[in-house]
Amino acid sequence: MVQNTVRPRGRPRSFDETEALERATLVFRSKGYDGVTIDDLVTAMGVGRPSLYAVFGDKRTIFLRALRAYAATKGARAAKALLAPPALRDSLTGFLRHAVESATEAGSAPGCLIECVAPLVDDAEVRQFLKDAATGAVALMERRFHDGISAGDIPSDFPVAARAIQVIDLARGLTMRAQMGMPRTALLQDAEEAAELVLLPRRENWATEK
Amino acid sequence: MVQNTVRPRGRPRSFDETEALERATLVFRSKGYDGVTIDDLVTAMGVGRPSLYAVFGDKRTIFLRALRAYAATKGARAAKALLAPPALRDSLTGFLRHAVESATEAGSAPGCLIECVAPLVDDAEVRQFLKDAATGAVALMERRFHDGISAGDIPSDFPVAARAIQVIDLARGLTMRAQMGMPRTALLQDAEEAAELVLLPRRENWATEK
DNA sequence: TCATTTTCGAACTGTTTGGTTACATAATAT
DNA sequence: ATATTATGTAACCAAACAGTTCGAAAATGA
Numbered sequence: 001m002v003q004n005t006v007r008p009r010g011r012p013r014s015f016d017e018t019e020a021l022e023r024a025t026l027v028f029r030s031k032g033y034d035g036v037t038i039d040d041l042v043t044a045m046g047v048g049r050p051s052l053y054a055v056f057g058d059k060r061t062i063f064l065r066a067l068r069a070y071a072a073t074k075g076a077r078a079a080k081a082l083l084a085p086p087a088l089r090d091s092l093t094g095f096l097r098h099a100v101e102s103a104t105e106a107g108s109a110p111g112c113l114i115e116c117v118a119p120l121v122d123d124a125e126v127r128q129f130l131k132d133a134a135t136g137a138v139a140l141m142e143r144r145f146h147d148g149i150s151a152g153d154i155p156s157d158f159p160v161a162a163r164a165i166q167v168i169d170l171a172r173g174l175t176m177r178a179q180m181g182m183p184r185t186a187l188l189q190d191a192e193e194a195a196e197l198v199l200l201p202r203r204e205n206w207a208t209e210k
Numbered sequence: 211m212v213q214n215t216v217r218p219r220g221r222p223r224s225f226d227e228t229e230a231l232e233r234a235t236l237v238f239r240s241k242g243y244d245g246v247t248i249d250d251l252v253t254a255m256g257v258g259r260p261s262l263y264a265v266f267g268d269k270r271t272i273f274l275r276a277l278r279a280y281a282a283t284k285g286a287r288a289a290k291a292l293l294a295p296p297a298l299r300d301s302l303t304g305f306l307r308h309a310v311e312s313a314t315e316a317g318s319a320p321g322c323l324i325e326c327v328a329p330l331v332d333d334a335e336v337r338q339f340l341k342d343a344a345t346g347a348v349a350l351m352e353r354r355f356h357d358g359i360s361a362g363d364i365p366s367d368f369p370v371a372a373r374a375i376q377v378i379d380l381a382r383g384l385t386m387r388a389q390m391g392m393p394r395t396a397l398l399q400d401a402e403e404a405a406e407l408v409l410l411p412r413r414e415n416w417a418t419e420k
Numbered sequence: 421t422c423a424t425t426t427t428c429g430a431a432c433t434g435t436t437t438g439g440t441t442a443c444a445t446a447a448t449a450t
Numbered sequence: 451a452t453a454t455t456a457t458g459t460a461a462c463c464a465a466a467c468a469g470t471t472c473g474a475a476a477a478t479g480a
Contacts, residue, residue, distance in 0.1 A: 053468095053470080169379070169400070179330070201410075249437085
């Protein structure tokens with residue numbers, strides 16, 4: 001956070017660029033994409049109308065930037081929740097609990113920019129971004145499962161690929177219910193039980209126990 | 211489909227009310243709620259602008275009617291898919307497969323009016339409807355699990371409540387992925403594996419096997 | 421102090437939108 | 451035939467909207 005670049009010549013900006021983007025994110029989360037007008041963004045971001053266009057571009061561009069920033073920070077936190085705990089079980093509960101907490105945090109509309117509003121945006125670039133984000137999430141989850149196999153938390157015949165997809169899908173379900181207004185407490189409970197579910201061993205293979 | 215009511219006096223309607231609603235449903239599914247203009251509905255429904263307001267009301271009313279009709283037919287089919295098969299396993303795969311097929315059917319935008327677009331509509335009545343629909347779905351799923359216990363498909367200590375929620379959440383995840391453009395074939399595979407997952411027996415109770 | 425650079429607030433413009441009205445036309449029952 | 455009901459087209463209006471322009475103001479370097 002050091003001011004290591006030489007001050008530009010003219011009048012400095014009266015707003016922080018990243019904070020303005022966060023404000024925009026809040027607006028998009030609460031009103032969707034098509035429901036947001038430029039005036040909504042102007043008032044929420046605290047940036048003058050002409051400055052908005054000059055600095056951020058039009059609504060579509062602003063949404064893309066907000067989406068990328070949102071995905072970066074949220075993805076980082078989710079990855080941390082998933083990779084930090086040594087026990088696989090704690091990783092899964094942490095990941096799912098984080099999904100719920102992020103989707104029900106006070107001070108912003110419930111839901112998730114990536115999983116609830118972005119999928120409805122009719123834009124090729126947004127769609128591609130979502131696709132990449134989804135495959136990335138599954139890949140990360142698979143890695144965590146593989147580490148769990150190495151650590152002996154789950155058997156080596158654990159169906160990694162299928163379960164990774166299922167964890168993400170369960171998180172999606174929790175997030176959508178958050179968007180629908182379901183209270184955090186209930187969702188946290190369900191997150192716990194979802195983690196338990198996806199850790200269940202595969203149907204008993206009658207041949208070898210180990 | 212019998213014309214059992216006496217014909218009203220004047221010129222008959224040139225459009226079928228329910229079919230016009232289905233057309234409206236397609237529009238809402240492909241463009242969301244806020245993204246739809248009255249002109250979109252006018253052209254898609256094949257109803258003149260004044261007739262549209264006279265017969266259906268404004269956009270909000272049209273959406274509510276479309277949502278209710280959509281929920282009725284889709285709910286009926288889902289219930290049938292769930293309750294018809296005698297084996298619980300077939301019920302679950304049927305239910306989840308139906309969710310995928312409905313969300314990826316040709317001739318309409320992928321996704322689901324109830325699970326993808328309605329949750330973003332900022333309207334108290336819509337929210338209440340979604341809440342009721344969600345609890346109804348879970349209740350139905352619980353009933354099916356209880357029947358499965360009676361039939362001996364699952365043990366009597368099967369965690370019915372948790373698993374019912376999880377099936378619905380997994381269906382939500384599949385549906386959202388359909389909305390994001392994931393191909394039907396992959397989702398059908400995942401539906402199969404999801405059904406397998408939620409049928410797994412609870413962690414071995416060391417005490418009694420049965 | 422003065423010139424330079426950038427931001428900011430307000431106003432402006434052409435377009436889109438929602439909702440309504442007016443009127444001529446068409447199809448039915450009586 | 452006549453009354454009745456509904457349709458289609460077109461036009462209308464006020465409000466909202468996206469995007470731009472303009473001049474004033476602010477902060478900096480010289």
